[in-house]
Each structure stands twice: as C-alpha cells, then as structure tokens.
Amino acid sequence: MLKRSLLIAWVLSLTACQSTQDDLTVHSQNSLPELHIEPTPLPELSKETVASEFPIAPMQVEDVWQRIRQQISFAPSSHPRVLTRVNWYLQHPNYMDTISQxxxxxxxxxxxxxxxxxxPIELALMPLIETDFDMQAYSHKHASGLWQLTPLIAKHYGIEINPWYDGRQDLIDSTNAALDFLTYLHKRFDGxxxxxxxxxxxxxxxxLRAIENNRKAGxxxxxxxxxxxxxTRHYVPKLIAATQLLKQQLMPFPAIANQPAISVVSxxxxxxxxxxPNWSMLAKLNTGYARFPALLGGPNRLIMPIDKTEEWAAYAQNLPTMPSNQWQxxxxxxxxxxSVIAANYELSVSQLKSFNQLRSDTIRIGQRLVLPVLADQHYTYTVKSGDSLWRIAKQFNVSVNKLKQWNELSNSTLQIGKQLTIFLAAP
Incomplete structure (x- = not known):
C-alpha cells in the first residue's frame, strides 16, 4: 500500500500544474490540456533487459495481464501528456474492472x-485505447470494431463487408487486418x-508530412x-500511460486467465x-454477423466459448440444410x-449460389431457389420526439448494439425524423 501511495503521489506531483476535467470520459482526447514542453527521448528497452526481471516465463504465468507486463519493452515516459492520462486512470479505479470483463x-x-x-506486446493494449474492448464500436469517421478499422483499410486487407457480415467486428478478421496494417506502418516509418x-x-x-516539416525546420x-x-497527439500517450500503469503496477488489472477462452469451429x-437460448451467447463473440442468428456472408467458421465446443459438434450435425421455417x-x-434476385433480397450472387449449391449463373424459369427468411424481414422506423435507442430497441425486441451496427451509429444521439433500418427475426 505504501509503495502504491508513493507512486501515486509522484504522478500527482508531476501533474499538479495541469487542469483535468472531472467529467473527462474515456475517449475524450479533445478535453485533455495541450502542453508545449520539450519532449523526452523514449528509447525502447531490450527484451533481454525486461526478461531478466521475471523468473517465470510469460506463457507460464496465470494472468494474461501479467503475461503482457513481463514483455513490455517501451520505456516509461515522464512527458506531461502521458502523466495526464496516468492521472486520469488513477482517478477512475473501477475502469479496469469493466475493461477486464x-x-x-x-x-x-x-x-x-x-x-x-x-x-511489441504493447499493441495488445490498443483495443483498450481504441474502443475499451467493445467489438461493436463505431466512430464518426465510420471506423468500426475492436480495432476501429475504416472500410478502406479493412477492404485493402481482405475483410468482407456486406449487408450480412462486417469483418471489422469479427475478432479474428479484425485482429489479422489490424496487425497486418501495423506491421506495414512499422516498416513504412523505419522501425x-x-x-x-x-x-x-x-x-x-x-x-509523414509532420516529420518532413520538422526535418526541414531543423x-x-x-x-x-x-x-x-x-x-493523435494524445493517442500514443494514452497507450504509453496504459503500459506504465501495468508495468509499474500503479493500479489493479483484474486477472484474466492465461489460457484459451475461445475456440473456432467450422x-x-x-x-x-x-x-x-443455449446458443444466444454466441452473438456476443460473433458480432460480425449483422443479423444473428443468420450466419450468412461471413467466413466458414464460428467463435465460441471453449467449453461449448463438444456440445456444438453434436448440435451442428443437425443444422438445417434444406428449406425449413427459417428458409423460404x-x-x-x-x-x-x-443478380436480379440477389439484389432484391440484399444478397450477393455468390451467397445465392452457395445457398442453392449452384455451379454456374444459369437458372431456368420455374426453378425453385432457397432463400433465408430473414432476407426480407426489415422495417424502416422514423424517429419521433421522445425516442431513444433504448426505447426503440425494447419496442422491437432487438439490442441497442445491433441498432447501432445496422445504421452505423457512432453514438446514441438521435435526430427527430431520422430513419432507422431494423431487421426483424422470422416468427
């Protein structure tokens, strides 16, 4: 306790001259004070130096946070922008409870x-900085998902985005694309x-322009x-601050078991x-599917809690493959x-061919095709005075997160007269 008190006092003494707003929210970078102070060089620590501090290998510790802590190589910083964010974290001790959940x-x-x-293991904290580990987050710039990928970057790295599936909100697709992008940027900026x-x-x-302008100006x-x-001036300091909190153990990070929590099934x-209802929890891990439980338009896999894998294998043997009350x-x-039929039902031609096991684009008059019932179950709702996302979601028995996903809403603010698209499950 004494050690922690001294650390907090040290941080507060360094930030005493700064004004931190009481109502500062987690992502309100714009409310942080701008400081013009000569920066301190920030060398990275060698992995050998970091590893020598811990007798147990990262993979052998019981907590994932500690696994990260043991591999942190970015050097700590006393820059005011970093310390301002450290101070904010210390004033919100329950924040990490939500993050860990x-x-x-x-x-x-x-x-x-x-x-x-x-x-660098520090990149594992970027979803904390980006979205507080919210896989369905949207930004006003149309970035989406855990890693806040824009449509342009997502598609460049092979992520599928269609009316049924948005890979930016899929853990596996988005993580692969984000790490590919970061690897490219690391090389682009000479390490x-x-x-x-x-x-x-x-x-x-x-x-690049900022670097060049400084270089020309000496x-x-x-x-x-x-x-x-x-x-952006506060984005990197937020990441550095989070690593310092963990590295120096300035506040508790509720433990997360250092073992696989999910499995991927075909x-x-x-x-x-x-x-x-046994499978309703899958919606939380497979947020890329916009119209769950219709798992259409995405990869041929599903993410689930690891303890449900065997149960799923038995259930999957009886998945409907022929028309039923869920198909038309x-x-x-x-x-x-x-192409005409696919457009009318908000599907792609490849999806339509997949549903019906068609090997060519040729169809004939009178031929019967299989379509998902959910394909045309949508409703346009016009926002009225007194409405909120919560009230609309409750009225139609859908989640607020899905309303945001379907309509690409970055926040919960609604304007009277705005039209919302709502996809209704088949009765």
Whole structure:
C-alpha cells in the first residue's frame, strides 16, 4: 500500500500544474490540456533487459495481464501528456474492472497473435485505447470494431463487408487486418513504433508530412515534437500511460486467465441457427454477423466459448440444410437472373449460389431457389420526439448494439425524423 501511495503521489506531483476535467470520459482526447514542453527521448528497452526481471516465463504465468507486463519493452515516459492520462486512470479505479470483463474472452487470443508475429506486446493494449474492448464500436469517421478499422483499410486487407457480415467486428478478421496494417506502418516509418501507431490513428500521410516539416525546420522528429491532430497527439500517450500503469503496477488489472477462452469451429457456408437460448451467447463473440442468428456472408467458421465446443459438434450435425421455417423458396420467373434476385433480397450472387449449391449463373424459369427468411424481414422506423435507442430497441425486441451496427451509429444521439433500418427475426 505504501509503495502504491508513493507512486501515486509522484504522478500527482508531476501533474499538479495541469487542469483535468472531472467529467473527462474515456475517449475524450479533445478535453485533455495541450502542453508545449520539450519532449523526452523514449528509447525502447531490450527484451533481454525486461526478461531478466521475471523468473517465470510469460506463457507460464496465470494472468494474461501479467503475461503482457513481463514483455513490455517501451520505456516509461515522464512527458506531461502521458502523466495526464496516468492521472486520469488513477482517478477512475473501477475502469479496469469493466475493461477486464470485456477483454476476458478476447485478450488471450490477441496476445497470442501478437507474439506469433514478434510484434511489441504493447499493441495488445490498443483495443483498450481504441474502443475499451467493445467489438461493436463505431466512430464518426465510420471506423468500426475492436480495432476501429475504416472500410478502406479493412477492404485493402481482405475483410468482407456486406449487408450480412462486417469483418471489422469479427475478432479474428479484425485482429489479422489490424496487425497486418501495423506491421506495414512499422516498416513504412523505419522501425519507429510511435510514428507507426500515430499513423494508425490519423493516417500515414499526416505523420509523414509532420516529420518532413520538422526535418526541414531543423526540429526534432520525435513523436512528441510533431504537429499532429489533437486526437493523435494524445493517442500514443494514452497507450504509453496504459503500459506504465501495468508495468509499474500503479493500479489493479483484474486477472484474466492465461489460457484459451475461445475456440473456432467450422460452419457451413449458409447457416441460420435455431432459437435455442443455449446458443444466444454466441452473438456476443460473433458480432460480425449483422443479423444473428443468420450466419450468412461471413467466413466458414464460428467463435465460441471453449467449453461449448463438444456440445456444438453434436448440435451442428443437425443444422438445417434444406428449406425449413427459417428458409423460404423462390420460383424463378421470366426476366429473372441471379443478380436480379440477389439484389432484391440484399444478397450477393455468390451467397445465392452457395445457398442453392449452384455451379454456374444459369437458372431456368420455374426453378425453385432457397432463400433465408430473414432476407426480407426489415422495417424502416422514423424517429419521433421522445425516442431513444433504448426505447426503440425494447419496442422491437432487438439490442441497442445491433441498432447501432445496422445504421452505423457512432453514438446514441438521435435526430427527430431520422430513419432507422431494423431487421426483424422470422416468427
């Protein structure tokens, strides 16, 4: 307790001259005070130096947070922007409780993928900085998911985005794309991770211009010396602050078991789960599917709690493969084509061919095709005075997160007259 009190006093003494707003929210970078102080160089610690502090190998510890802690290589910083954020964390001691609850099923997977690539373990804390580990987060710039990928970056790295599935909100797809992007940026910025992380937030062009402008002016090109958008100036310090909290154990990070929490199982190309409540929890781990339980348009896999794998194997043997109450039949008429039918039902031609096991685009009049019942069960709702996302969600028996996902809403604010698309489950 004495050690922690002294550490907190040290941080507070360094930030005493700064004004921190009481109502500062987790992501309100714009409310942090701007400081013009000469930056301190931030060398990285060698992995050998870090490893010598811990007698137990990272994989052998019981807590994923401690597994991360043992591998932190970014040097601590006393820059005011970093200390301001450290101070904020210390004033919100319950924040990490929420973070650990959300990260519990995800963090082991993320850490393992980062280690496989030999990337800095600090990158495992970026979803904390980006979204508080919220897989369905949206930003006003149309970035989405755990890693806040924009549509352009997501598609560049092979992520599928269609009316049924958004891979930016899938743990596996988004993590792969984010780490690919960060690896590219690290190389683009000659091995400088602070520049790479800043570029992840604001775009490589802005960071390159800021570096070049400082170079021409004979100024330092250290991250803290660059003239960047306000959000980005606080983005990297937030990550450094989080690593310092963990490394120096300034506040508790509720333990997350250092063992696999999820498994990945195979899935037929077109699947609609039944209404069995035993599988409703899968929606929380498979948020990429926009119209759960219709698992359409995405990869041929499903993420689930590891203790449900055997139960799923038995259930999957009886998944519907022929028309049932969850499917409907469509009879091909004169003038129809696969592209016309697919467009009418908000499907892709490849999905339509997959549902019906078609090997070509040729169809004939009178032929019967299988379509998901949910394909045309949507409703347009016009926002009225007094409405809120919570009230609308309750009225239609859907979740607030799904309302946001379907309509790409970055916050809960609604305007009277705005039209919302709501997808209703088949009765």
């Amino acid at each position: 959300r990260a519990d099923p995800l963090l082991y997977y993320i850490v393992t993928e980062i280690e496989k690539r030999g990337l 400088n991770w602070y520049h790479a992380i800043a570029a992840y937030n604001t775009g490589e062009g802005r960071v 100024k330092s090109t250290d991250f803290f010396a660059l003239k960047l958008p306000r959000q 899935l037929p190309a077109a699947t609609i789960l039944d209404r069995d 039949t469509y009879t091909v008429r004169r003038g129809d084509s696969l």
